[in-house]
Amino acid sequence: MHPNCFxxxxxxxxxxxxxxxxxxxxxxENPESYWADVASHFLWRKKWDKVLExxxxxxxxxxxxxxxxxxxxxxxxxxxxxxxxxPAIIWEPNNPEDRTRIVTYNRLHxxxxxxxxxxxxxxxxxxxxxxxxxxxxxxxxYAVLGxxxxxxxxxxxxxxxxxxxxADRLYDAQAEYIITCDGAxxxxxxxxxxxxxDDALIGNRTVKRVIVYTxxxxxxxxxxxxxxxxxxxMEHAExxxxxxxxxxxxxxxxxxxxxxxILYTSGSTGKPKGVVHTCGGYMVWTAYTFVNVFQYQxxxxxxxxxxxxxxxGHSYIMYGPLxxxxxxxxxEGVPTWPDAGRFWEIVDKYKVNILYTAPTAIRxxxxxxxxxxxxxxxxxxxxxxxxxxxxxxxxxxxYDENVGRKKCPVVDTWWQTETGGIMISNLAGVTxxxxxxxxxxxxxxxxxxxxxxxxxxxxxxxxxxxxxNLCIKAPWPxxxxxxxxDHDRCRQNYFATYPGLYFTxxxxxxxxxxxxxxxxxxxxxxxxxxxxxxxAEVENAINMHAGVVESAVVGYPHDIKGQGIYAYVIxxxxxxxxxxxxxxxxxxxxxxxxSIAKPDKIQFVSGLPKTRSGKIMRRILRKIAxxxxxxxxxxxxxxxxxxxxxxxxxxx
Numbered sequence: 241m242h243p244n245c246f247x248x249x250x251x252x253x254x255x256x257x258x259x260x261x262x263x264x265x266x267x268x269e270n271p272e273s274y275w276a277d278v279a280s281h282f283l284w285r286k287k288w289d290k291v292l293e294x295x296x297x298x299x300x301x302x303x304x305x306x307x308x309x310x311x312x313x314x315x316x317x318x319x320x321x322x323x324x325x326x327p328a329i330i331w332e333p334n335n336p337e338d339r340t341r342i343v344t345y346n347r348l349h350x351x352x353x354x355x356x357x358x359x360x361x362x363x364x365x366x367x368x369x370x371x372x373x374x375x376x377x378x379x380x381x382y383a384v385l386g387x388x389x390x391x392x393x394x395x396x397x398x399x400x401x402x403x404x405x406x407a408d409r410l411y412d413a414q415a416e417y418i419i420t421c422d423g424a425x426x427x428x429x430x431x432x433x434x435x436x437x438d439d440a441l442i443g444n445r446t447v448k449r450v451i452v453y454t455x456x457x458x459x460x461x462x463x464x465x466x467x468x469x470x471x472x473x474m475e476h477a478e479x480x481x482x483x484x485x486x487x488x489x490x491x492x493x494x495x496x497x498x499x500x501x502i503l504y505t506s507g508s509t510g511k512p513k514g515v516v517h518t519c520g521g522y523m524v525w526t527a528y529t530f531v532n533v534f535q536y537q538x539x540x541x542x543x544x545x546x547x548x549x550x551x552x553g554h555s556y557i558m559y560g561p562l563x564x565x566x567x568x569x570x571x572e573g574v575p576t577w578p579d580a581g582r583f584w585e586i587v588d589k590y591k592v593n594i595l596y597t598a599p600t601a602i603r604x605x606x607x608x609x610x611x612x613x614x615x616x617x618x619x620x621x622x623x624x625x626x627x628x629x630x631x632x633x634x635x636x637x638x639y640d641e642n643v644g645r646k647k648c649p650v651v652d653t654w655w656q657t658e659t660g661g662i663m664i665s666n667l668a669g670v671t672x673x674x675x676x677x678x679x680x681x682x683x684x685x686x687x688x689x690x691x692x693x694x695x696x697x698x699x700x701x702x703x704x705x706x707x708x709n710l711c712i713k714a715p716w717p718x719x720x721x722x723x724x725x726d727h728d729r730c731r732q733n734y735f736a737t738y739p740g741l742y743f744t745x746x747x748x749x750x751x752x753x754x755x756x757x758x759x760x761x762x763x764x765x766x767x768x769x770x771x772x773x774x775x776a777e778v779e780n781a782i783n784m785h786a787g788v789v790e791s792a793v794v795g796y797p798h799d800i801k802g803q804g805i806y807a808y809v810i811x812x813x814x815x816x817x818x819x820x821x822x823x824x825x826x827x828x829x830x831x832x833x834x835s836i837a838k839p840d841k842i843q844f845v846s847g848l849p850k851t852r853s854g855k856i857m858r859r860i861l862r863k864i865a866x867x868x869x870x871x872x873x874x875x876x877x878x879x880x881x882x883x884x885x886x887x888x889x890x891x892x
Contacts, residue, residue, distance in 0.1 A: 249538075250531045250564065252278045260671050260680070267683035275303070275684065275717060279524050282563070283318045284309045285493055288520075294715045296742060298727075299735045301715045302497050303521035310491035311500060311523045312389040315562035316349045317491070324349075327567045330541065331378050332586055334425035334573035343378050345565075348385075350482070351378075353489035355386025357477035362417065362449045362468070366391035366492055369415040369502065373397045373406060373433055375424025376572040379453045379470065380548055381558055383419045388500060388519075391492035392417075395502040395514070398549025399424050399431055401834040403439035405512070409504050410440060412514055413724060416448050419470070423456035427577035434460040496520025502724045503551055505657040506765060506774040513733065514724030515551075515657050522660050523563060525718030529661040529682060530560030533651050534623050535668040540593040541620075543569040543586065545601065550771070551657040552627050556596060560661065575601050581612035584643075588617050595643070596625035596653075600769040602635045603800045613642060623668040625651040628770020629802045630758045636675040654678035654758050656744065657772075658734065660718025663687070664756050677757040684716040689750055694738035700752045709762055710748040711741035764858065766795040766803050773837050775858070778805060781832040782839075785825050787811050792848050792856045793839065796865035804840035806865040808887065811844060818844060841865075841892045847883040849875070860884060864891055 254260050267274040272291040279288075288307030294300065316328075329343040343351070364370060370392050374380040380396070387394040395413050397406055410418075418441075424431045434452055438461060441447055452460065453470035462469075481489045494500075500522055502514040530536060542561050546552035548570075561568040569590060575583050575597075583605070587595060605612070624644045626636075631652055640650050650673055653665040664687060666672060666679040673679065681687050689697045689708030700706045719742070723730040737743040745765060749757040761767055764775040775793040782791040789810040798804030807825075814821055822842045829838050849857045860872050869888050875881045 250536075251281055252528060253531050253535070254667060254670055254683075257671055260667060260683075263683045264681070268686060271684060271714070275524065278528055279304060279307075279520075282309070282524065282527070283314050288496060292715070296715075296735050296740050299731060299742075301719055301721060303518075303715075303717050304496035304524075307496040307520050308493050309496065309520060309523070310389065310391075310494055311519050311559065311563075312352060312385050313491050314523055314527075315385065315559065316345060316352060319345045319565045320349060323565050326565070328562060329378055329381060330567060330569045330590055332569065332571045332573075332590075334427070334577075336578065336582070336585065341378055348381075350487045351382040352385040352389055353481040353487050354474050354477045355382045356389040356489045356491075357481045358451070358473045359386055359390055359392060359417070361473065361477060361480075362451065364390065364392050364417055368392045368417060369395055369413040370417040370419060371395050371397060371406075371410055371413065371415040373399065373418065373420045373437055374453065375399055375421055375426070375431070375433065375455060376547060376570060377421065377424075377453070377455055378570065379421075381570070384501075384548070384554075384558060389489065389491045391494050391498065393499050393501060395504070396549050396554070397504070398547055399426070399433060400549075400836050402831055403436050404832045405834055406437065406440035407444065409512055409514075410444060410447065412504075412512065413502055414446050416446055418447055418450045419453070420450060421453045421455045422460045423458040425456060425572060427574040430456055430458065432458055434458075494519045497721070499721075501554065503554065503657055505551075506772045506777055513729060515720050516722045516724050517660050517718070518721050521717035521719070523559065525661045525716060526555045526560035527563035528717075530556060530566070531564050532667055532682065533653060533662050533665050534594045534596070534625065535670065536561075536564060536566055536594070538565070539567075540622070541567050541569055541590055542594040542596070543571070543590075543592045544596040545571060545575065545583070546596075546598070546627070551660070552596075555661050575605060576608075579612065580605055580608035581616065584613055584616040584618060587621060591620035593620055594623045594625065595621060596627060598628040598770040599626050599631040599635050600628065600801055602626065602631070602639050603802075606635065606638050607800070610642060618643065618645065621645075621648050623651065624648045625653055627653050627655075629767045630654075630678075630760060631676055632802075633676045640675075649673055650675075652676070652678050654746075654756070658720040659716070660720070663712070663716070664758075674755060677755050679755045681756070682716075685712060686714045687712050687748075687756060688741070689748060690738055690741070694741070700750055702752045705749050705751050707747065707749050707759070709738075710744045710746045710756070710758070711738055712744065713741055715742075760803070766793075766805060768795075768798075768803050768805060768836070769801045771836060773805070773833075777833060778807065778829065778837050778839065781829045781837065782807055782809060782825055784832055785828040787814065787821065788825065790848060792858060792861055794858055794862040794865050796841075796862075798840060801840075805837070806841045806843070806861075806892075807839040808843050808845050808848060808861055810847065814844075843887070843890055843892050845883070845887050845890065847880060847886075849881075849884050849887070850879050851877050852879050861887070864888055867891075
């Protein structure tokens with residue numbers, strides 16, 4: 241199946257509300273024929289024998305069974321004839337004074353072939369785990385796609401994680417190879433990536449090779465026999481893949497269900513979970529959702545502001561756009577440096593058509609008022625998107641009015657690391673947009689609301705809004721397949737709470753028209769600036785501090801981050817001032833997890849509200865942190881109800 245026309249048309253793009261209803265209906269009534277039709281527009285070396293097998297009890301889900309492909313041929317090779325000289329990646333550096341880089345599809349092809357060869361030269365084979373810890377530079381894309389080309393499993397770790405967090409992830413993935421940079425630029429900060437990797441590798445027994453790309457020219461220690469320079473390795477590889485001006489590196493044939501990558505995410509227990517996505521279904525899902533949600537048109541410039549260390553960057557900077565032959569803009573820096581007009585500058589500079597960012601970024605930019613917009617045109621924008629957490633109405637209107645100038649549909653996308661791509665969202669200009677509502681499910685997605693016991697709630701009547709836990713009752717191509725090395729954990733986390741359903745961990749509202757509004761996590765997981773952080777993870781890190789006896793962590797409403805982290809901490813005798821102790825605890829958390837998990841408030845308490853069986857009543861602590869002290873519910877089951885009054889008095 242070699243569809244040549246794909247470069248410029250998307251036969252599966254939905255173009256009207258009626259069209260949406262028709263597609264949705266088909267995808268639910270006959271999912272196999274619907275997805276077979278969508279998948280036929282991609283490049284397969286061998287067609288699948290069967291579209292889908294599944295059960296949610298083990299869970300076991302397989303899409304496009306025995307189909308053979310390589311995702312990089314879909315992201316790169318099939319575009320070369322028609323789009324070879326078109327930009328695949330536009331890279332904007334951290335410092336606006338530095339040189340920008342435009343990577344065409346031809347150039348991307350060459351670099352990915354080189355990386356594939358370099359990995360092979362360093363002993364990487366199909367199925368090996370390669371951990372990637374880099375800043376937002378084009379080489380990160382080359383590294384990811386180079387892994388995919390030879391069938392190695394990539395695991396990208398966000399550049400803000402600490403050495404300890406990296407060590408945990410390396411151990412879990414049993415990774416043997418690392419690709420990193422000497423350092424990374426992030427706003428006014430230089431992050432010493434290589435030295436953090438060195439710290440993470442103390443005592444490590446599995447890693448054989450570390451490949452280091454030069455970005456910041458910071459001094460680094462290179463260990464003989466283990467560490468090599470990217471530049472030297474790439475130079476050697478270039479002579480191997482390019483003969484007489486022709487570049488080639490045959491891509492490894494992969495099964496549709498072979499793992500493509502592992503991405504670690506926080507859960508309600510402390511240990512990070514490695515979410516596994518596979519080649520076939522993930523490819524189809526990211527490309528399909530990308531062209532539909534954003535209504536991408538050939539030639540549009542798509543700017544997703546996420547970091548590739550998170551799933552948003554995987555799916556909507558790299559795989560989705562590249563599969564669609566799009567131009568994706570990649571930005572190294574942060575929205576507020578050197579000033580708060582940076583995003584708007586970038587939009588004007590490259591005539592960006594689609595901007596996809598997080599509510600946290602929008603709220604932080606709101607704080608700078610309208611000054612940063614002065615002299616900015618922004619008329620190239622056609623679609624705005626938000627991702628990472630539910631967007632509040634105020635931020636939605638500000639975004640719509642000041643960035644979109646009320647001419648751009650705003651797509652409010654709900655999805656998760658585990659879903660691989662967007663699940664519930666309006667489609668830009670095609671289905672209605674309701675401020676702060678994610679609105680309708682994409683074709684193939686069957687969401688339902690259940691009560692605590694797992695019973696499906698009856699459909700809301702006209703004018704009614706129901707509330708429950710959000711579950712999905714059938715698979716979609718981008719669904720998580722397993723958690724790396726521990727399938728039972730995948731079952732327990734997502735499929736055991738409500739047997740036969742995928743449980744998202746989120747609560748939601750639904751109206752009579754079938755629109756959804758996500759209300760936030762219903763388990764012990766916080767959503768801080770769009771990133772999931774497990775409360776247990778933060779508690780474990782706080783409890784590591786020598787002076788701490790016990791702690792309990794809850795979320796509270798935060799003006800910028802959406803949710804802030806509130807920690808209640810019991811200390812032995814304090815040898816330093818409270819303020820000093822706070823600083824010491826913050827330091828400990830940053831060291832163990834990374835700065836992203838630092839609590840916003842730390843309240844010292846003499847005890848925690850516990851039941852007689854010793855369970856901490858986080859519900860009460862949550863209410864106090866939120867300032868709802870009048871409505872704490874029943875406290876009679878507590879071992880020591882007096883502790884609650886003390887905590888109330890000391891609230892920060």
